[in-house]
Amino acid sequence: xxxxxxxxxxxxxxxxxxxxxxxxxxxVVLAHxxxxxxxxxxxxxxxxAEKYRVVLFDYVGAGRSDLSAFSEERxxxxxxxxxxVVEVCEALDLSDAVFVGHSVSxxxxxxxxxxxxxxxxxxxxxxxxxxxxxDEDYRGGFSAPDIDELLTSLESNYLGWSxxxxxxxxxxxERPALGEELKNSFxxxxxxxxxxxxxxxxxxxxxxxxxxxRVPTLVLDCTRDAIAPPExxxxxxxxxxxxxxxxxxxxxxxxxxxxxxATNAAITGFLAGLL
Amino acid sequence: MCRTGRQPDxxxxxxxxxxxxxxxxxxxxxxxxxxxxxxxxxLSMLMDGTIAKIxxxxxxxxxxxxxxxxxxxxxxxxxxxxxxxxxxxxxxxxLRMQGRIGGIALEMKxxxxxxxxxxxxxxxxxxxxxxxxxxxxxxxDARDRRAYEEELLRGRKAAEEARKQAEADRARxxxxxxxxxxxxxxxxLPPVPGVETAAHYCTASPDRLGGDFYDVFPVDGKxxxxxxxxxxxxxxxAAAVTSLTRYTLRAAALHDSDPxxxxxxxxxxxxxxxxxxxxxxxxxxxxxxxxxxxxTGLVAVRLASGGHPPVLVLRAEGTADFLPTPGGLLVGVLxxxxxVAATTVLAPGDTLLLYTDGLTEARTGEDRGSLYGxxxxxAFAAQHAGRSPRAVVQALTVLLEEFGDGLDDDTALLALxxxxxxxxxxxxxxxxxxxxxxxxx
Amino acid sequence: xxxxxITTRDTATGPVLAVLGDLDYANAGELRExxxxxxxxxxxxxxxxxxxxxxxxxxGITALIAAHHHAQAAHADIALAAVPANTLRxxxxxxLDQIFPLHPDSxxxxxxxxxxx
Numbered sequence: 001x002x003x004x005x006x007x008x009x010x011x012x013x014x015x016x017x018x019x020x021x022x023x024x025x026x027x028v029v030l031a032h033x034x035x036x037x038x039x040x041x042x043x044x045x046x047x048x049a050e051k052y053r054v055v056l057f058d059y060v061g062a063g064r065s066d067l068s069a070f071s072e073e074r075x076x077x078x079x080x081x082x083x084x085v086v087e088v089c090e091a092l093d094l095s096d097a098v099f100v101g102h103s104v105s106x107x108x109x110x111x112x113x114x115x116x117x118x119x120x121x122x123x124x125x126x127x128x129x130x131x132x133x134x135d136e137d138y139r140g141g142f143s144a145p146d147i148d149e150l151l152t153s154l155e156s157n158y159l160g161w162s163x164x165x166x167x168x169x170x171x172x173x174e175r176p177a178l179g180e181e182l183k184n185s186f187x188x189x190x191x192x193x194x195x196x197x198x199x200x201x202x203x204x205x206x207x208x209x210x211x212x213x214r215v216p217t218l219v220l221d222c223t224r225d226a227i228a229p230p231e232x233x234x235x236x237x238x239x240x241x242x243x244x245x246x247x248x249x250x251x252x253x254x255x256x257x258x259x260x261x262a263t264n265a266a267i268t269g270f271l272a273g274l275l
Numbered sequence: 276m277c278r279t280g281r282q283p284d285x286x287x288x289x290x291x292x293x294x295x296x297x298x299x300x301x302x303x304x305x306x307x308x309x310x311x312x313x314x315x316x317x318l319s320m321l322m323d324g325t326i327a328k329i330x331x332x333x334x335x336x337x338x339x340x341x342x343x344x345x346x347x348x349x350x351x352x353x354x355x356x357x358x359x360x361x362x363x364x365x366x367x368x369x370l371r372m373q374g375r376i377g378g379i380a381l382e383m384k385x386x387x388x389x390x391x392x393x394x395x396x397x398x399x400x401x402x403x404x405x406x407x408x409x410x411x412x413x414x415x416d417a418r419d420r421r422a423y424e425e426e427l428l429r430g431r432k433a434a435e436e437a438r439k440q441a442e443a444d445r446a447r448x449x450x451x452x453x454x455x456x457x458x459x460x461x462x463x464l465p466p467v468p469g470v471e472t473a474a475h476y477c478t479a480s481p482d483r484l485g486g487d488f489y490d491v492f493p494v495d496g497k498x499x500x501x502x503x504x505x506x507x508x509x510x511x512x513a514a515a516v517t518s519l520t521r522y523t524l525r526a527a528a529l530h531d532s533d534p535x536x537x538x539x540x541x542x543x544x545x546x547x548x549x550x551x552x553x554x555x556x557x558x559x560x561x562x563x564x565x566x567x568x569x570x571t572g573l574v575a576v577r578l579a580s581g582g583h584p585p586v587l588v589l590r591a592e593g594t595a596d597f598l599p600t601p602g603g604l605l606v607g608v609l610x611x612x613x614x615v616a617a618t619t620v621l622a623p624g625d626t627l628l629l630y631t632d633g634l635t636e637a638r639t640g641e642d643r644g645s646l647y648g649x650x651x652x653x654a655f656a657a658q659h660a661g662r663s664p665r666a667v668v669q670a671l672t673v674l675l676e677e678f679g680d681g682l683d684d685d686t687a688l689l690a691l692x693x694x695x696x697x698x699x700x701x702x703x704x705x706x707x708x709x710x711x712x713x714x715x716x
Numbered sequence: 717x718x719x720x721x722i723t724t725r726d727t728a729t730g731p732v733l734a735v736l737g738d739l740d741y742a743n744a745g746e747l748r749e750x751x752x753x754x755x756x757x758x759x760x761x762x763x764x765x766x767x768x769x770x771x772x773x774x775x776g777i778t779a780l781i782a783a784h785h786h787a788q789a790a791h792a793d794i795a796l797a798a799v800p801a802n803t804l805r806x807x808x809x810x811x812l813d814q815i816f817p818l819h820p821d822s823x824x825x826x827x828x829x830x831x832x833x
Contacts, residue, residue, distance in 0.1 A: 035364050142356060149390075150356040153382070224323055226351035226359045251323045253363035258371055507774040509741065555781055559810055582810035604811035608781055613814075632809075646802075 011091035015084055016064040019092070020045065021054035027094050028271070029055045029120075031085065033103030033127075034201045035194060037063025040102070044256050047264035052271065055097070057088050061193025070193050078104070078204050082111035089119040096121035098271060103127050103227070103253065104201040106236075107209070114212045122274055123217040124267055127253050128236050129228040130206040138207070141229045147202045151195075210239035217243040218270040220255065220263065227253040244270065316393070316414030322407050324349035324367075333414055338386030350412070355382040355390055366395075370410065374399045380417065392421035452484055459484075459517045464491045467499045467691075469567040470574055470621075473668040475688040477675045479633065485685030486513035486558070487631045488521050492528075497566060500528040500537075503629040503689045504560030504583060507605075516556045519548065520606075524562060534562045534579035538606055538614045542581065545607030557607030559583035561600075561629055565691065572623055574693050579616040581606035584632055584649070587656050589667065591624025591695060595656035597649070598627075626664050626692030628656060633686030634671070637678040647678070664690035718770050720746050727826045730760035730792065734822070736768035739776030747779040756790035765822040767798035777806065784815060793817075797825040 011017065018038065021028075028048055030041045038056040048054050058065040059081055074080035085108060089097060099120045101109035106128030113120040132140045133147055142150075217240050221233030230247060237245035246266045250259035310317060316333025320326050326348050334341055337353065351359045358381040370376045377396035385391050397412040456478070464472045478485055486506030494500045502524050506516045520541060527540035538560060549556040563578030578586065580600035589595045603615040621627060630652070637647040655674065659667045668690050675686055720743040721736040731754060739747060756762055764783060766772075772780075780796070787794035795817040799807065807813045819825035 033364070035360065040364075040368075146356040150360065153355065153357045224349070225363070226349070227363050252367045253360075254368050257368035505774075507778050550785065555778065555785060557778075557781070582812075584809055601808075602811055602814060604814060605781075608784075608812075609815065613811075 011087045014060060014066045014069045015057040015088050016066075017088055017091070018056040019053065020056070021049040021052050023053055025052040026271070026274075027053045027055055027092070027097040029057075029085070029089070029094070029097050029099045031099065031101040031105035031109060032058070032062065033101075033105050034197055036102070039063070040254065040257060043260035044100075044264060044267070047260075047268060048271075051268075052098075055088070055092060055094070057084075059084055059197070061197060067193065070196075072196055075193070075196050076200055078108055078111055078200060078206065079115075081105075081108045081200075082115055085109065085112035086116045086119065089116060094119050098122040098124065098274070100124040100126065100267065101128070102256065103129065104204075107204070107206045110206065110209050110213055113215055114209070117214065120215065122215050122270075123213065124220065124270060125217065125236060126220045126256060126263070127222060127225055127228045127233070128219060129232045130210055130236060130239075131204070132202050132227075133205075135205075138235070139229065139231045141227065141232060142202070150202060151199055207235075207239065210236060213240045213243070216270075216274060218266070219243050219245045220248065220266055221245070222248050222250040222252060222255050222259075224251040225253045315416070316412075318350065318412040318414065320350055320410045320412070322399075322409065324351060324410075326350060327409065336385070336391060336414075336416065337383060350410075353383050355384055358382050366397075370397050370399060371407075374401070374407075383414070392417040394420075455514060456484055459488055459514060459521065461490050461492075465493060465499075467491065467493075467565060467567070469569065469572065469693060470499070470565060471664045471692050471694050473664040473688075473690045475668050475672050475675075475686075477633070477672070477682070477686045477688075479682050479685050484510055484514040486517055487633070487685045487687035488517045489629070489687050489689045490521060490525065491689070491691075492525060494528050494532045494564065498532060499565045500524075500532055500563070501565065501629075501689065501691060502537075502560055502562040503631065503687055504558050504581075504606075505631040505633075505687070506558040507556065512556070516545070516549075516558065519544065520558055520560070524560070528562075528564075532564050534564060534577055535614045535616050537562045538579050538581045538603075539612070542606045542612045542614075543610075546610050549607065550610075555608065557582075557605045559631075560606055561586055563627075572693065572696075574621040575618070576621060576627060576691075577616060577618045579603065579614045581612065581614050584630070584635060587628040587630075587653060588619055588621075589626040589628060589656050589660035589692075591622060591661050593657065593660045595628075595653050595660050597653065621691075621693045623693045624661050624695035626660070626662075626667055626690050628667060629687075629689040629691075630671075631685070631687045633682060633684035634675065634688070636684060637675075637686075638681040638683065639678065643681045661695070663694065664692040667692075719743070722747060722750055724750075724754075727763075729826045730756065730762055732763040732765055732797075732822050732826060734765040734768060738771040739769055739779060740771055740773040741775040744773075744775040744779040747776075748782050751779075751783055751786045754786070756787060756792040758791035759793075760790075761793040761795060761826065762787045763795050763797055763819075763822050763825040765797045765825070766800060766803065767821070769800055769803065772800075772803045772806070776803075777810065777812070780812070780816070795819055795825040797822040 016038070030038065030044060032038055032040050037058045041056060045054055060069045060075065061067065095118055097120055099109040099112065103126070106125035107130055109120070109123050109125065113123060129140060131138065132142045133144050134140050134142065219233055219237045221228060221230055223230060233245060233247060237243050248255050248259055248262050248266065250262060252258040256263045311331040313330065313332055316336060317330040318326060318333065319328040325346065326344050327346070329341065329344055334344070351362055354362055361381065366376060366379055375398040379395050381393055381395050382390045383393050394415040394417045395412060397410050399407045400409045400411060402408045460476055464474060472491055474489055476487065486509060488506070489503035491499060491501045504520065506513045506520060523541050523544045524537055527537040531537065541560070545557055559582040561578055561580045561583045563576055566575040568575065580603040582603055582605035585597040585600050587595050588598050598617050598619055600615045600617050602613065604612040606612065635647055635649055635652055639645055639647050659670050668688050671688055675682060718737040720738055723734045725732050735747065762783065764780065784794050797819045798821050799818055807816065
């Protein structure tokens, strides 16, 4: 297994692209969700690396992406993030890759597959939600005031990922009180850019986009998810013709972290079936 | 009173256990009461987050009934949306991975709709086989802390805005200074028949108005006056002197273009304006008059200096020499000052170079310990003698750039030359930064 | 960069100000302020001893001229002693060597014999 950071191309630097795994295998692109970065896949990568070529990246504003590339205009719609995905695929000249997206990234994958159908040949949607806010008969799991509160609390910089406030207030981006583990793992997210991403994520309504999906799709959700309730997974499954739904008996919005074995088994099973 | 609990207390012959129980009884405290009424919230939950036990303190904070919570709610149900999101993406995965997580800032929902900032710590309790059994959580009231943080944030925001305002003010000021500086210099030099002119102004600091000045202007049908100088000091006061100097010299030249007369007029004006007020201000200046002779192509130069470094004359044949004007006094120091005149004639290919001492006083060398100096300038000028005034000024501009931070002071350059009739057959082997000149060789 | 220090001593012919350090844009004002507090009697001689002066820029020159004017207003003399070579060069360029009597040291300057110009 070879680990290597690609150098020289702008997209690779901008999105901190990492390529690992089996160079001969089919390419699997792992895309993190809101408030996270590519490190959240660390329990997933080992399960894929032997058979598949694995591509990891950070959206602009997250992880070790090039923060100077951030544009509020571009990233105020999910299309902007989908263009990031397509550009990462183009930079690596991928074709027929499998796109694994967590949370909002599942929907970004749908948009990217529509933009560049030759690049993306299958989708794995982990804890997806095409719309977070309840709407008539649709249950997204949040009320409009919930989301308003979320965005307001992000505005005032109080949310959990700003967790221990003092260092943040003092302008210290590191959060030593959270320990090395957290610092190195999940939430290296620029607060200003996170606000834009949050607004884009939680106000989006991509339900109509699900119809455009033409590729084999696995929908993976959890029985107890405080962000995307099981009804949402079922909705996504119904909206994408021919999709497979696997509901994991797991707690949390991040089954690839809270129930890695079951999640990996579901993904590898789906990948094996693609050939 | 200080008890270590190890040494037998002479006043208490019984063993330590009896003593602890006696103290607990004395305090009427119990583990159960401590749990329920502790100054922090306690929660126990199943691994799926279902709340199995909660203490009274936390129930009171949240305004919830025990029956509505135990077995019915999960921990995330107590959190705001943001807290829930953070819990799902960070808190829970880290807790699983590490078995513990501490000091995380979250917000809980109170029954009346209010939000309560808290600090949450959790540990996983494991069974004998290492399997996770339950999660134990403490919740601390962070309302005071949040209020304090809000103050800090407000303070930081105010400081940030003040900084932005200061930056904007500074940018505006610099722009105003640049405009003012420009107003002290001619936008373009007028065409002088039979003479090529070139000038350059190099500012050492964008924050400070420089005091160097120059100008070229017609005095009558056939003669042109020029001057270049340096007002002592910097900033707005110096700029005011510069402005006064420039217009005084222009007016004086129209009245009497003799260089000594023009400088004498300026001397009187500056001395009367400033010396009486106890704030003496003066300048150094070279003032001169060019008289081209269309018949011969020669240009007669008559100039005078008041305390200014001598001008250089670059000859077509490749030499450069100072035109001495010794003894000319700073302009504006004494009511009656002496100025010294000199004359020369420029033939085709000759150039007169005027400069301010920012150039010769530039600090050079590794440690910036030595001054560039007159002789180095003369040698440099000799290398470029025979070239057009524009090429000479351009070469000096490159030199000034090379001085970098060794250039402490503003520098003004003015070159006046008679164009060579034809390209010179010989050429200088030195590097020529002016492609226009190069192409004529 | 060295800070400016000015010491004053009185001699039979008048005060001697010894200038130590840099006389420049940043601190030439100190000399000018000191001058305003310095009382000179008609016929006295003010001596500026520059032996310890490390650096003098145009602001320093301005302060020297202010000292000249101050002495003149009090109908007193002024003299410079031990002018460093670099400053002497500048004084010559700007013609001030003609209005300041220059002496090799403060003793000679205070003795009252006018040097040849």
